[in-house]
Amino acid sequence: MSESTQVSDRTTAREQAPARPAATRWRWAAAAALLAAAVYAPFQLVPFHVFQLTMVLIYAVALLGLNLLVGHAGQISLGHGAFFAVGAYTAAILLDRWDAPYPLTLPAAALVAFVLGLAFGVPAMRLRGLYLALVTLAIAIFLVPLLKRFEEVTGGSMGLSLAKPAPPAWSGLAEDQWLYFLALAVTVAAFLLAASLLRSRVGRALHAVRDDEAAAEVMGVRPAYYKTLAFAWSAMFAGIAGCLYTWVIGFVSPDSFVVNLSITLLAGLVVGGLGSLSGPVLGALFVMFVPSISQDINEAAPGVIFGLLIIAVMYVAPTGLAGLAGRAANSIKKTLRKG
Amino acid sequence: MSELTVHDLHAGYGGAQVLHGVSLTVGEGEICAILGPNGAGKTTLLRALSGMVKGRGSVRLDGAELLGRPPDALARLGVAHVPEGRGTFTQLTVEENLRLGAYVRRSGVEDDLERIYTYFPALKPRLRQAAGSLSGGEQQMLALGRALMLRPRLLLLDEPSLGLAPLVTRELFHIVRAVNEQERTTVVVVEQNAHLALGVAQQAHVLETGRIVLSGTAADIRADEQVAQSYLGYRV
Numbered sequence: 001m002s003e004s005t006q007v008s009d010r011t012t013a014r015e016q017a018p019a020r021p022a023a024t025r026w027r028w029a030a031a032a033a034l035l036a037a038a039v040y041a042p043f044q045l046v047p048f049h050v051f052q053l054t055m056v057l058i059y060a061v062a063l064l065g066l067n068l069l070v071g072h073a074g075q076i077s078l079g080h081g082a083f084f085a086v087g088a089y090t091a092a093i094l095l096d097r098w099d100a101p102y103p104l105t106l107p108a109a110a111l112v113a114f115v116l117g118l119a120f121g122v123p124a125m126r127l128r129g130l131y132l133a134l135v136t137l138a139i140a141i142f143l144v145p146l147l148k149r150f151e152e153v154t155g156g157s158m159g160l161s162l163a164k165p166a167p168p169a170w171s172g173l174a175e176d177q178w179l180y181f182l183a184l185a186v187t188v189a190a191f192l193l194a195a196s197l198l199r200s201r202v203g204r205a206l207h208a209v210r211d212d213e214a215a216a217e218v219m220g221v222r223p224a225y226y227k228t229l230a231f232a233w234s235a236m237f238a239g240i241a242g243c244l245y246t247w248v249i250g251f252v253s254p255d256s257f258v259v260n261l262s263i264t265l266l267a268g269l270v271v272g273g274l275g276s277l278s279g280p281v282l283g284a285l286f287v288m289f290v291p292s293i294s295q296d297i298n299e300a301a302p303g304v305i306f307g308l309l310i311i312a313v314m315y316v317a318p319t320g321l322a323g324l325a326g327r328a329a330n331s332i333k334k335t336l337r338k339g
Numbered sequence: 340m341s342e343l344t345v346h347d348l349h350a351g352y353g354g355a356q357v358l359h360g361v362s363l364t365v366g367e368g369e370i371c372a373i374l375g376p377n378g379a380g381k382t383t384l385l386r387a388l389s390g391m392v393k394g395r396g397s398v399r400l401d402g403a404e405l406l407g408r409p410p411d412a413l414a415r416l417g418v419a420h421v422p423e424g425r426g427t428f429t430q431l432t433v434e435e436n437l438r439l440g441a442y443v444r445r446s447g448v449e450d451d452l453e454r455i456y457t458y459f460p461a462l463k464p465r466l467r468q469a470a471g472s473l474s475g476g477e478q479q480m481l482a483l484g485r486a487l488m489l490r491p492r493l494l495l496l497d498e499p500s501l502g503l504a505p506l507v508t509r510e511l512f513h514i515v516r517a518v519n520e521q522e523r524t525t526v527v528v529v530e531q532n533a534h535l536a537l538g539v540a541q542q543a544h545v546l547e548t549g550r551i552v553l554s555g556t557a558a559d560i561r562a563d564e565q566v567a568q569s570y571l572g573y574r575v
Binding site for chain 2: 201204205207208210211214215216217218219220221222275
């Protein structure tokens, strides 16, 4: 009798504690299914749609970086398009001037963006909220004239045209497919890197600073250090995305990286969902496809439709599309359990 | 574990001076209660001890000067502060909160987690729950557990009873005493509920408008009925 009570006690305890691991399994299953679909897709789609999906991956990497800063460190940046541009131009200049091999441009773009992120992060992280927003916005604003000014290196307003990475013969892939898989490999690596970073002691410290800075500080966490680091990391991911952009488009010009890009990135992240790993993917899909859908709805004013759609999403899902998807999954699970 | 000596401590915010020369000594492994009305400077005193506000004068822990160091440096020296309002990291899980408590250390963290669960068995089934979903009492337990993860030499508790049911508060003070007895941690506790605080403390100081107006053993202060009425606002 007493034995059976003990056993049942133990089962309840077991059921209570590992509620998360079950969710984690689901999440892994979902990620695996998504990856399988991502690998399968380019063989089924026409080149233009493959290109669109490649752009989604590029945006996803940029949003992943921005999410580290905004979603996980609780800061803001209205200037991440600038770091995207820095990555794109680093790759383009290396390819244009020195004929650097493609694989080399990726770490170079990451490094340059990281260092610049650090350089801006140190003073910027003394600011908060609106002040920080303004300073980061200024970075995005002064970048375009700067790129036009140093014409010999950047190609000025005309920009730089480059050859895209050619698919190796052994792969048997078309160019668009090859570019897609390059972008996919980098994206997967970036997500794994970010996920492991966030699960570590560093990730906990970052979240602690976001949730309660003073409490984090009395536990020995230095807020300024983590905020600056988050800024540099997020700049690095934006730079990586920029490098992918150069590979895929084969052309960079100052007008590709106007302030609007920074705003779009932030809007995409907020719509996708802050602080989750699926948010950047959903945000990237939104940023990529919704403008063209808006164009279909009303050719005269796609911007208005795009804006209205953002407002609509935020009204229906204040925690972004990722939050909406999470709630939907939960209610499906509940229904299944009842049934 | 450690002796705290505060001498002529002045502290405040910007131009507003809150503490006007506070001096006190807390012996190794003792619990010291800081009592007094609202606005007396109790919280400011704790904040000055943990580096959250700047102070003048001297604060020594086993002879080492604490004043002038930032909070994270003091955490490394073993000063753990459970702030007013608990400072729960609401979006992190209970376990992540506890692990953050041991942020400045890298070894022995798993053992310390087990130790915390023996003090707070209620936390164990909630480890993977978001800390923000805990009740007020559980959050206060979590805040205390998190501070203990630092293996503090000096533990600062700011109004642990705030907003808690009497029964929960009593349990909390019971744990504070158990921790103090088992780990010989020196404790400074700021508390409105003088009765409870005097129940666990060896000595107490009454603070009023930034000055210590009365010091003594907890028993003395508790026995002094006039003190109770004039400074603590109620009959003991």
